[in-house]
Amino acid sequence: MKVHRTYKAALKSSTLIALAMGITACSEKADTSKEAKSAGHFSAEQVSEALYTVLKSDRKVYASKIVNRLAKDEQVIAAHEEWLENKALLLPAQMFREGAEEVDSADKPFEFSYSLQSLWPLNYENAKKQTPAVVEGLKAVSIESSPHYGKKWSGEEEIAGQKYFVGIYPDRAVAPACWTCHNEHENTKDEYPVFKKNDVMGGIVIRIPFSD
Numbered sequence: 405m406k407v408h409r410t411y412k413a414a415l416k417s418s419t420l421i422a423l424a425m426g427i428t429a430c431s432e433k434a435d436t437s438k439e440a441k442s443a444g445h446f447s448a449e450q451v452s453e454a455l456y457t458v459l460k461s462d463r464k465v466y467a468s469k470i471v472n473r474l475a476k477d478e479q480v481i482a483a484h485e486e487w488l489e490n491k492a493l494l495l496p497a498q499m500f501r502e503g504a505e506e507v508d509s510a511d512k513p514f515e516f517s518y519s520l521q522s523l524w525p526l527n528y529e530n531a532k533k534q535t536p537a538v539v540e541g542l543k544a545v546s547i548e549s550s551p552h553y554g555k556k557w558s559g560e561e562e563i564a565g566q567k568y569f570v571g572i573y574p575d576r577a578v579a580p581a582c583w584t585c586h587n588e589h590e591n592t593k594d595e596y597p598v599f600k601k602n603d604v605m606g607g608i609v610i611r612i613p614f615s616d
């Protein structure tokens with residue numbers, strides 16, 4: 405299925421939610437369903453916004469209702485980077501990445517992808533996905549002197565002949581655990597910022613293919 409800049413292939417929002425949750429088995433084929441066709445046309449940017457809404461909601465629920473509740477309030481299980489060895493919960497960023505990897509290998513109607521990125525990654529593997537457009541967007545949303553600081557950023561890029569819409573949504577230090585864990589982490593390099601409350605620590609990067 406082709407996705408157009410002004411998204412000729414219509415997707416119902418329920419299909420999108422199912423996609424974002426990785427539930428592909430029960431989702432109808434978006435390009436053949438009559439119902440989906442009558443549901444309207446969405447731009448690549450709107451698809452990105454819809455995915456972002458689901459991703460940020462899931463990230464919030466996992467951080468607050470699972471990690472914070474069980475590891476901090478009730479102290480019944482820890483959250484640990486080496487979660488398998490320690491019989492612990494995954495860190496929120498690991499949970500997010502595992503989901504993204506599932507989506508990468510899932511059967512889907514078009515090849516969208518997402519990741520959690522930062523100009524100062526603790527996981528150096530994350531940075532390998534940073535194309536010039538992603539670096540430009542991350543600088544715009546997370547360098548404090550940028551006029552775009554803290555706002556969503558969008559751009560376009562072409563990879564192997566395919567055009568992509570790129571949406572970058574700031575990821576902020578909303579809880580003390582964010583900046584204490586990051587600032588003290590052994591993977592920080594010399595230029596690592598000292599993060600504090602509400603700083604933009606990185607961004608959710610969403611890539612949606614389109615054709616003109």
Ligand code: HEC
Nearest residue numbers: 497520521522525526527530575576577581582585605606
């Ligand atoms: C207990 C430690 C810990 C806490 C708490 C924590 N992080 Fe992280 N964060 C990590 C680690 C480790 C990674 C790398 C995970 C991976 O991809 O393997 C990471 C990854 C990230 C990334 C992706 C770029 C990178 O560094 O690789 C962002 C952005 C991020 N965290 C922001 C946050 C925010 C915002 C919070 C609070 C809501 C937070 N983190 C809480 C340890 C932590």
